[in-house]
Amino acid sequence: MVMALAHQFDADLPVVEALQQGDPYALDELMRRHGGWVRGVAYGVLGDPSRVDDVCQQAWTAVWEQARRLREPSRWKAWVYRLVRNAAIDAGRDKRRARKTVQELAESALAGRPPREPARPDEVLSEAEQREAMRQAIRSLPAIYREPFVLRHMEGWSYRRIAEVMGLPADTVETRLVRARRLLREMLRGKV
Amino acid sequence: MSMRSVDEQTERLIVRKLDGELSLAEEHELNKVLIRSPEARALLDSYSEQDRLASGLVSEEVGSCAPPDLALVTAGAGSLSPRRHAKSWAASFAAGLMVACLALFAILLRPAMLPVQPNGADEARVAGSSSLGLPVGGGDRFEQLPKYFELPQTERQELDRQFIGVYDEKTGRVYILEVRRVSNSRRLVAEGI
Known part of the structure; x- marks a missing residue:
C-alpha cells in the first residue's frame, strides 16, 4: 500500500500545478529539475549539440505558454517530451534533415564503414581517437535510436521510464536500444 | 568473429544486462550462453566498451544542464517560429471577424x-x-x-493560499512555492437599454 502510494506520488506535480496558475518561479524550478533530460531529448532528435540551447529555450517557452491547456497534469512529462521533440523537429526541418526516412538514415549511417575484418593491432585507435569515432557514430545514428540511447546513458533511466516519457511500449524501447548498439558497433568496427 | 554468430535473443539479453534490466531467470539463461559461446562473450565485451565510451560522451555532447534564463523564456512567448506567427495571425483575424459580425448584428x-x-x-x-x-x-x-440584456461577467475569488517548501537535493537549496487556488465564477450583470 505504502509502496503503491509512493509510486504514485510525483514530487513535481505541485510545481506543475503552480505553473498552470502562471507562476514563473514554478517554471524556473521545473527547468532546474528537468533541464538535463530535456536537453537530452533535443540532442537525441537533432544529433547536433550546437542547436540544443535554442531548441530548449523554444521548448520551455512553449511549456510556459501552453501550461494552462495541459489537461492531465499527472502526464506532464510526456507532454513536455512532445513539446521538446516538436521544437527539435521544427529546427531540424530547417536543414531538411527530417525529410530522410529512417531507412535512408540507417543506410547512410552504415555507408562507407570499413570492411568486416578484425582490425590489425596497429590499426587500433588511441583513447582520444576512439572517443572521437564514438562521437561521430552517435551523431550519425538515426534519431529514433539515438533518443532512447541518450536518455538511457545520460539519465540512466529504465526502459519503463523511457517508454513512459516517449509514449512507446517498453518492448519498443528495448528493441531500439539493441539496434542502437548494433549500429554503433557496425560503424565502429575496427576502431574500438 | 561475426556478429551474426550470436543470435538475436542472446544479443537482447546482453543489452538488457548492460542496462540493468535482466531478471534472475534471464541472468541465469545468459550466463549459460556466455559459458559455452566465445562469440557471445566477445559481443558482451564489445558492447560494454561501447557503453563505457558513450556514457561520458553523451553528457559531454548534450552539454551542461544550466537551464535557460527564466526572463528570456517568459519574454520569448509570442515570438516563436513563423508557423506560430501564422497561427496567431489567423486566430486574431478570426476573432476580429467575429467581433465585426457581432457589432453588425x-x-x-x-x-x-x-x-x-x-x-x-x-x-x-x-x-x-x-x-x-x-x-x-x-x-x-x-x-x-427582455427589457435588458444579461451579460455574463467573470468573478475571480481566491479560495486557498498555501506555501510549499521544496528541497532540491542537487543544489541543496530550499524553494518556497506559493500555490493559490482560485475560483472563476460567472455572474450575470443586468444592463438596461
Missing part, C-alpha cells in the same frame, strides 16, 4: 428592440418595418423580449 437588431410607445405612429412603424426596412413582426413580439 447588434446594429441591425437594435431598432427592433426599442420599447413600444403607445402612440399610433410608433405602433404603425413597429407593425410594418424597422427604420432600416427590416420586417419586425407584430406588437406582441416586443412583450416577449
Whole structure:
C-alpha cells in the first residue's frame, strides 16, 4: 500500500500545478529539475549539440505558454517530451534533415564503414581517437535510436521510464536500444 | 568473429544486462550462453566498451544542464517560429471577424428592440418595418423580449493560499512555492437599454 502510494506520488506535480496558475518561479524550478533530460531529448532528435540551447529555450517557452491547456497534469512529462521533440523537429526541418526516412538514415549511417575484418593491432585507435569515432557514430545514428540511447546513458533511466516519457511500449524501447548498439558497433568496427 | 554468430535473443539479453534490466531467470539463461559461446562473450565485451565510451560522451555532447534564463523564456512567448506567427495571425483575424459580425448584428437588431410607445405612429412603424426596412413582426413580439440584456461577467475569488517548501537535493537549496487556488465564477450583470 505504502509502496503503491509512493509510486504514485510525483514530487513535481505541485510545481506543475503552480505553473498552470502562471507562476514563473514554478517554471524556473521545473527547468532546474528537468533541464538535463530535456536537453537530452533535443540532442537525441537533432544529433547536433550546437542547436540544443535554442531548441530548449523554444521548448520551455512553449511549456510556459501552453501550461494552462495541459489537461492531465499527472502526464506532464510526456507532454513536455512532445513539446521538446516538436521544437527539435521544427529546427531540424530547417536543414531538411527530417525529410530522410529512417531507412535512408540507417543506410547512410552504415555507408562507407570499413570492411568486416578484425582490425590489425596497429590499426587500433588511441583513447582520444576512439572517443572521437564514438562521437561521430552517435551523431550519425538515426534519431529514433539515438533518443532512447541518450536518455538511457545520460539519465540512466529504465526502459519503463523511457517508454513512459516517449509514449512507446517498453518492448519498443528495448528493441531500439539493441539496434542502437548494433549500429554503433557496425560503424565502429575496427576502431574500438 | 561475426556478429551474426550470436543470435538475436542472446544479443537482447546482453543489452538488457548492460542496462540493468535482466531478471534472475534471464541472468541465469545468459550466463549459460556466455559459458559455452566465445562469440557471445566477445559481443558482451564489445558492447560494454561501447557503453563505457558513450556514457561520458553523451553528457559531454548534450552539454551542461544550466537551464535557460527564466526572463528570456517568459519574454520569448509570442515570438516563436513563423508557423506560430501564422497561427496567431489567423486566430486574431478570426476573432476580429467575429467581433465585426457581432457589432453588425447588434446594429441591425437594435431598432427592433426599442420599447413600444403607445402612440399610433410608433405602433404603425413597429407593425410594418424597422427604420432600416427590416420586417419586425407584430406588437406582441416586443412583450416577449427582455427589457435588458444579461451579460455574463467573470468573478475571480481566491479560495486557498498555501506555501510549499521544496528541497532540491542537487543544489541543496530550499524553494518556497506559493500555490493559490482560485475560483472563476460567472455572474450575470443586468444592463438596461
